[in-house]
Amino acid sequence: MKKIIYTIVVLLVFASCDNGFEELNVDPTKSSQIEANSKFTAALLRTSGERYEAWRANLIYQSTMMQHFATTAGYWSGDKYSWNKGYAASLFDRYYSGPVKAIEDILYQLRDQGKPEEMIAIARIQRVVIYSRLTDVYGDIPYSEAGKGYLEGILKPKYDAQSAIYADMLKELEESAAALDSGTSEWGGSDIIFSGDQGKWKRYANSMMLRLGLRLIKVDPSGAQNWAAKAISGGVMTSNADIAYIQHTAGPEGINKNGNGEVFSADGNPRMSKTFIDFLQGDPRLPILAARRSDGSTTPADLKGLPNGLDSDLLLEATGEDNTNGYAEPNRSIITGEDAPMFFQTYAEVELMLAECADRWGLAGGDVEGHYNAGVTAAMKYLGLYGAAADISDADIATYLTNNPFDGANALEMIGNQYWAATFLNEYETFANWRRTGYPVLTPTNYPGNETNGTIPRRLTYPTSEQTANAESYAAAEAAQGPDVLTTRVWWDKQ
Numbered sequence: 001m002k003k004i005i006y007t008i009v010v011l012l013v014f015a016s017c018d019n020g021f022e023e024l025n026v027d028p029t030k031s032s033q034i035e036a037n038s039k040f041t042a043a044l045l046r047t048s049g050e051r052y053e054a055w056r057a058n059l060i061y062q063s064t065m066m067q068h069f070a071t072t073a074g075y076w077s078g079d080k081y082s083w084n085k086g087y088a089a090s091l092f093d094r095y096y097s098g099p100v101k102a103i104e105d106i107l108y109q110l111r112d113q114g115k116p117e118e119m120i121a122i123a124r125i126q127r128v129v130i131y132s133r134l135t136d137v138y139g140d141i142p143y144s145e146a147g148k149g150y151l152e153g154i155l156k157p158k159y160d161a162q163s164a165i166y167a168d169m170l171k172e173l174e175e176s177a178a179a180l181d182s183g184t185s186e187w188g189g190s191d192i193i194f195s196g197d198q199g200k201w202k203r204y205a206n207s208m209m210l211r212l213g214l215r216l217i218k219v220d221p222s223g224a225q226n227w228a229a230k231a232i233s234g235g236v237m238t239s240n241a242d243i244a245y246i247q248h249t250a251g252p253e254g255i256n257k258n259g260n261g262e263v264f265s266a267d268g269n270p271r272m273s274k275t276f277i278d279f280l281q282g283d284p285r286l287p288i289l290a291a292r293r294s295d296g297s298t299t300p301a302d303l304k305g306l307p308n309g310l311d312s313d314l315l316l317e318a319t320g321e322d323n324t325n326g327y328a329e330p331n332r333s334i335i336t337g338e339d340a341p342m343f344f345q346t347y348a349e350v351e352l353m354l355a356e357c358a359d360r361w362g363l364a365g366g367d368v369e370g371h372y373n374a375g376v377t378a379a380m381k382y383l384g385l386y387g388a389a390a391d392i393s394d395a396d397i398a399t400y401l402t403n404n405p406f407d408g409a410n411a412l413e414m415i416g417n418q419y420w421a422a423t424f425l426n427e428y429e430t431f432a433n434w435r436r437t438g439y440p441v442l443t444p445t446n447y448p449g450n451e452t453n454g455t456i457p458r459r460l461t462y463p464t465s466e467q468t469a470n471a472e473s474y475a476a477a478e479a480a481q482g483p484d485v486l487t488t489r490v491w492w493d494k495q
Helices: 009-018 036-048 051-065 090-097 101-112 117-138 162-178 198-217 223-235 259-266 276-277 311-320 347-361 367-386 395-404 408-422 428-435 471-481
Strands: 244-247 291-292 328-330 341-345
Touching: 036 101, 036 117, 036 244, 036 291, 036 341, 036 367, 036 408, 051 090, 051 428, 090 101, 090 117, 090 328, 101 117, 117 162, 117 198, 162 198, 162 223, 198 223, 198 341, 198 347, 223 347, 244 311, 276 408, 347 367, 347 408, 367 395, 367 408
Parallel strands: none
Antiparallel strands: 244 341, 291 328
């Protein structure tokens, strides 16, 4: 069912969702309300991301800050720590006009129409997915009053403190998980993540609870432990069959396409970072994720990573090279397609978090090495969702684990490094987990004229339009959180 995309309905929803619940000029004998199921499909697709924010927030900024990618193109601001305010605000701009409004409208409609509690619970989980991505990127954001312009006339929503947002999101996940059982939801095929499988949504809710609970590790260690224990007890993902992802299609007008894939179709500048390529030496993922730009070779010896923080002049000065064709790029025959899957959370991430919980607190049976190995294995196995060319054999995985054995003395670093590798292309999660854990240890760049004094940014910034369109709320957010700049730390990232 993942591949069934209701193109005509989705086109209608995308065209109509900004109209909220106003009456439509249609035959009065027919329904004036678009079915919630159709809206939900559209909301899931828009949460996955369109080219606009995938290009700017996910790839230009976060993928290069996190040294998965590098490029000499000047407009790729991330690893040069320059400040393109429009690019930095792209997720905020698109999510509030798209997924936020959609999910708030859907929840209103479900309650108004007396729909089953399990449908409401699943929508509440997806609401947390949306807002967690926003608050992790920006910090304090409109939350309690967001998406209420038509429903309640709130046109200038306040910015809630991230501490309050996290408390509510964790509550929402706990309550939603409790409302689900093992049956099939009435969302049915309109749920293009799990086809209405309540058991998988329940495990997803608990896995998200684990993720968000661990975000608290710097500011509330005991709270982080309690939420992690609660998530594990409730039941998290147990295999790659539980992965939360959307299988995109190369559908019409970009509606069903993978946002990252659309970027790779339009922009040939990204290269694999030297940091990432060096880490993947001896790893069977390397020839799946990377290929040499000049000739498409995936032979590991041919794959060279581009250092971060260079423009074309600095590359020429440092290497004598006047182009980047000899460097590795993302493998266009496997992972960059417009019909590629887009991952929200994987089983590999969950197993690596369980390994961390086992190491920190003795949770998850205390089996740090077992969960670590399961996480690495799952991270290699799930690449097969890109197609048969991405399959990695059990023998190759066993060889890798033998050659790179778990070291309990460096458990958290090994776990963090593998989490970084497992979240490649989901740079929202990569960036958040790096800020939380400090792993991998990345060497900052110091590009001339950078905005951060040669330090890796800690957040992205709000739209400049908020300074006038929502001036009072914006000013209150700055006063509470700190200056609206790249170096201000969000609440859970405070030292």
